[in-house]
Amino acid sequence: MTLRLEAVAKEVEGRTHIHPTTLTLERGSLNLLLGPTLAGKTTIMRLMAGLDQPSSGRIFYDGVDVTGRRVQDRRVAMVYQQFINYPTLTVFENIASPLRLQGLPRKAIRAKVEAAAELVKLTPQLNRRPSELSGGQQQRTALARALVKDAELILLDEPLANLDYKLREELRAEIPRLFTESGAIFVYATTEPHEALLLGGNTATLWKGQVTQFGSTPEVYRQPRDAITARLFSDPPMNFIGFDKRDGEALFEDGQPVPVVGGLPALPDGAYRAGFRANHLTLRKPEGTALSFAAEVAITELTGSESFVHLDHGANRWIALQAGLHAPQAGQRVEVFLRPEHLYLFHDDGRLAATAAYAAAA
Amino acid sequence: MDKPVNHRAWFMVMPVVILVAFSAVIPLMTVVNYSIQDTFGNNQFFWAGLEWFEQILSSERFHNALLRQFVFSFIILAIEVPLGILVALSMPKRGWTVSLCLVVMALPLLIPWNVVGTIWQIFGRVDIGLLGAALNELGIGYNYTQNWLDAWITVIVMDVWHWTSLVALLCYAGLVSIPEAHYHAARIDSASRWKVFRYIELPKMNRVLLIAILLRFMDSFMIYTEPFVVTGGGPGNSTTFFSIDLVKMAIGQFDLGPAAAFSLIYFLIILLLSWVFYTVMTNVGVELPRREKES
Amino acid sequence: MAKITLSNLAHSYLTDPQGPGDYALKRIDHTWEDGKAYALLGPSGCGKTTLLNIISGLLTPSEGRVLFGERDITRLSTEERNIAQVFQFPVVYDTMTLFDNLAFPLRNRGVAKARVRERVETVARMLDLTGSMKRKARGLTADAKQKISLGRGMVREDVAAILFDEPLTAIDPQLKWELRTQLKSLHRTFGHTMIYVTHDQTEALTFADEVAVMYEGEVVQIGAPEDLFERPRHTFVGYFIGSPGMNLLPARVAGSEAHLGGTRLALGRRYGQVSGGRIEIGIRPEFVALGNDGGNDGEGLPVTVTRIEDVGRHRIVRTDFQGREINAIVNEGQPLSEQMMSGQMTRVRFDPHSIKVYADGWLIEGKSV
Incomplete structure (x- = not known):
């Protein structure tokens, strides 16, 4: 089935929680809602599920208008950040609970629960109670319950946020596999760009109740349509530098000319911003042409295999992500390099003026 | 659709x-x-x-009853609220003693009003009551049927006995919601016991405390059964609170008109006070964070 | 400020522990130097919180002692220990202003008014809080509240140590960068001894001069971030640090060669005859190269590609080797062969000097060739 939101908006007490949003989600697809806390991820999910009614706009399941329909009549499953299971029931009964409500015969229930448990690797724990499980196993139980329900729409609201870093990594690798096998529409909310990239699928970036862009995850990452999306989808945050174009000549804040990259000559005179990601800013001079900036090291963070060098360039704070260990002293003046094809150009109001050449080629 | x-x-x-x-x-x-x-x-x-309204509003009887009622409610609040907080603070937070405490505290709340009245009526009797007889044996002249002060003390102590645990239980619910980390942080900051109460416990109890005050105020403002059973409003009119007076007027004297006007005035006073409390409470509520985390 | 000595420290929640399995914290003997930043890293249940609680005074260890400088504080109460702590969820005094929040620990200790103002202003400036010092703390966002908790820890000059208990849990990723760097510059400015507990490797590695990796109540390795990355002493460290973690493959090792299911791999060091229970070789995905020659009998291990994840700055290529997962990291811009996709056969080659050998989980050093 397809899920279609048509100009869906939500207002509460005169405050806009969700701006009019139009989205089409296809059967069997994994869709990510990426945005910070309070961007409206949960609100959109509640609207999709029918837990809340939109203030305006329509919601269609397979072309059928379901806007006023109750959540009970919609075949929706939801998994939350908190591990929500029935504490007195065994894992088996927890997973079986939606099937019992549907009144399936015993045998069918057993078969379905066992298959789901196999999928989420809970077979040895089927007779335990949630309190005897680790956090990861508790969340697997909730996932299995959502899967077994045979829902058309499965909503996952930051399901890994309460788990350890490593457990998150493991479950994250498994989730896409679970999804392709079930065929439902999956919607997955996350605050982490890294998580969105690992999961793949499609991404809708959310900022203050507004979907700023929707498309395949790598595409939204490499070809953001505005500065907000670019910033939302960069971890470390995207670096920016302002530039002015006057009489056909473009100069950065620090006075050096902006390299002529695709689209720049066609831009009208005015104020612009150039953005580039941390991994494209290097301390070593790359092969070929490269821009060079003088900057002062503010602080360096090492992860063992990579270095995050925080730099001050004028009033701008930048981060350069380097493979290997580089630990320049704080206060040291360094030269950093950037290849022109990694520059995104934005209008002063944030709209994209010219996408980075490397991304357009990809 | x-x-x-x-x-x-x-x-x-x-x-x-x-x-x-x-x-x-x-x-x-x-x-x-x-x-x-x-x-x-x-x-x-x-x-x-509006004749009856004018008559009631200008009658000394009404003024006295109103004054008595306010003094009574004020004393009740002044005792039960601090005492309730104190009890809540000294209740254990974990272990089997918690349920024991909760059950003991809940007991007075489960007893019907007239039974409470009867208990204290007998308890305080000079001839056979444990309290009344014992006090008199000790040489303290105590008789709630004749001395207005004794009557007041009896009625107030009875109400405190009956209702303090409600305040305590509400406060306790607020207290147990405070994460352990807050106490730990306060210890690290070398905060005194008073400061822990003032800056951690009291802000957390704020809302429940307001509810407790509202409930206790309204209840005490409408109190009827217990003092009626114990003192019948006496001696004289000394414990004749609002509702007792109203009943006397309506049923005792069968002055339906004035009694009706009295009840409407009574009703309006309660409505006004509820509104004041509601406004205060929602204003305090506005200051609270809307949502910590979207959920 | 002082160095912290953990002397033969161990803890069991049982009154009469029998075997090592009964200990939530197994014996640890270590010194943390004055003024440095340390991290305790491990999954939940590894004993890191137990250790933190022992240092902060919430828990008395069943064995051993804790010393701040030369002073034995094992049995002292939290107040007497002279420490500060930042918790997982921000602890602020809601009804106080930001200024009063920061001044609270100083005022409670009777610090002079002028000095309080000076310290609070310094810390507030470093945390970018100066604009809003007069507003109440109630209703602030999680990151602002956590900044205040952080500031309350920093405001005292005389603390022996500042403890952090997963302080960035409730913070959005974009803001984590800001808080982390502020924390680091505060550390550089004030020079407090800091101990940071987390399950997040990035936080631990970027924060600390030295990281202690804990696993099932035991400290399995203490070292600088690059040691943990390049020379994991235990397979758990290899797995836990790095994303994805180290590839681990059961093998037979003899001399400077490893044998895996019929394939020979050259090793960077000589090991002699390694015997013992479980022998594994470990290699980080960063040091795994993908061969382009799909079917040929070239060098390396024959594998099947199962999935490719594009993480932006690099791609993670997940492959299967005889039922075992081998991951490789390919940088952005570095081309993947055209046909490289799921189900594709290819070969992976390992940099011999980056291969580590483990027996029963522990690293075997070997001799240089």
Whole structure:
């Protein structure tokens, strides 16, 4: 089935929680809602599920208008950040609970629960109670319950946020596999760009109740349509530098000319911003042409295999992500390099003026 | 397409509307009816206008009862609120003693009003009551049927005994919601016991405390059964609170008109006070964070 | 400020522990130097919180002692220990202003008014809080509240150590960068000894001069971030640090060669005859190269590609080797062969000097060739 939101908006007490949003989600697809806390991820999910009614706009399941329909009549499953299971029931009964409500015969229930448990690797724990499980196993139980329900729409609201870093990594690798096998529409909310990239699928970036862009995850990452999306989808945050174009000549804040990259000559005179990601800013001079900036090291963070060098360039704070260990002293003046094809150009109001050449080629 | 759903919703509400109409609106209108008419019996009524209201509002009897009522409610709050907080603070937070405490605290709340009254009526009797007899044996002249101060003390102690645990339980609910980390942080910051109370415990109890104050105020303002059973409003009129006075007027003297006007005034006072409390409470509520995390 | 000595420290929640399995914290003997930043890293249940609680005074260890400088504080109460702590969820005094929040620990200790103002202003400036010092703390966002908790820890000059208990849990990723760097510059400015507990490797590695990796109540390795990355002493460290973690493959090792299911791999060091229970070789995905020659009998292990994840700055290529997962990291811009996709056969080659050998989980050093 397809899920279609048509100009869906939500207002509460005169405050806009969700701006009019139009989205089409296809059967069997994994869709990510990426945005910070309070961007409206949960609100959109509640609207999709029918837990809340939109203030305006329509919601269609397979072309059928379901806007006023109750959540009970919609075949929706939801998994939350908190591990929500029935504490007195065994894992088996927890997973079986939606099937019992549907009144399936015993045998069918057993078969379905066992298959789901196999999928989420809970077979040895089927007779335990949630309190005897680790956090990861508790969340697997909730996932299995959502899967077994045979829902058309499965909503996952930051399901890994309460788990350890490593457990998150493991479950994250498994989730896409679970999804392709079930065929439902999956919607997955996350605050982490890294998580969105690992999961793949499609991404809708959310900022203050507004979907700023929707498309395949790598595409939204490499070809953001505005500065907000670019910033939302960069971890470390995207670096920016302002530039002015006057009489056909473009100069950065620090006075050096902006390299002529695709689209720049066609831009009208005015104020612009150039953005580039941390991994494209290097301390070593790359092969070929490269821009060079003088900057002062503010602080360096090492992860063992990579270095995050925080730099001050004028009033701008930048981060350069380097493979290997580089630990320049704080206060040291360094030269950093950037290849022109990694520059995104934005209008002063944030709209994209010219996408980075490397991304357009990809 | 959601229009028919709305119409059905009205049908669902109808029983409640009818119920409220019979249980509240119609009796209330009867009272309004009485309050503006006079009767000499035989179901004959005469228009009296606002006469009864003027009479009540200017009568010394009404003023005295009102004053008595406010003094009583104030004393009740002044004792029960701090005492309730103190009890809540000294209750254990974990272990089997928690349930024991909760059960003991809940016991007085489960006893019907008139039984509480009877218990204290007997408890305080000079001839056979444990309290009354014992005090007199000790040489303390105590007699709630003759001394107005003794009567007041008895009624107040009875109310404190009956209702302090409500305040305590509400405060306790606020206290247990405070994460352990807050106490730990305060210890690290070398905060004194008073500061822990002032800056951690009290802000957390704020809301429940307001509810407790509202409940206790309204309840004590409408108190009837217990003092009626114990003292019957005496000695003299010394413990004749608002509702006792009202009943005396309506049933004892059968002054239906003034009694009706009295009840309406009583009702309006309570409505006004509720509104004041509600405003205060919601204003405090506004300051609270809306949502810590979207959920 | 002082160095912290953990002397033969161990803890069991049982009154009469029998075997090592009964200990929530197994014996640890270590010194943390004055003024440095340390991290305790491990999954939940590894004993890191137990250790933190022992240092902060919430828990008395069943064995051993804790010393701040030369002073034995094992049995002292939290107040007497002279520490500060930042918790997982921000602890602020809601009804106080930001200024009063920061001043609270100083005022409670009777610090002079002028000095309080000076310290609070310094810390507030470093945390970018100066604009809003007069507003109440109630209703602030999680990151602002956590900044205040952080500031309350920093405001005292005389604390022996500042403890952090997963302080960035409730913070959005974009803001984590800001808080982390502020924390680091605060550390550089004030020079407090800091101990940071987390399950997040990025936080631990970027924050600390030295990281202690804990696993099932035991400290399995203490070292600088690059040690943990390049020379994991235990397979758990290899797995836990790095994303994805180290590839681990059961093998037979003899001399400077490893044998895996019929394939020979050259090793960077000589090991002699390694015997013992479980022998594994470990290699980080960063040091795994993908061969382009799909079917040929070239060098390296024959594998099947199962999935490719594009993480932006690099791609993670997940492959299967005889039922075992081998991951490789390919940088952005570095081309993947055209046909490289799921189900594709290819070969992976390992940099011999980056291969580590483990027996029963522990690293075997070997001799240089």
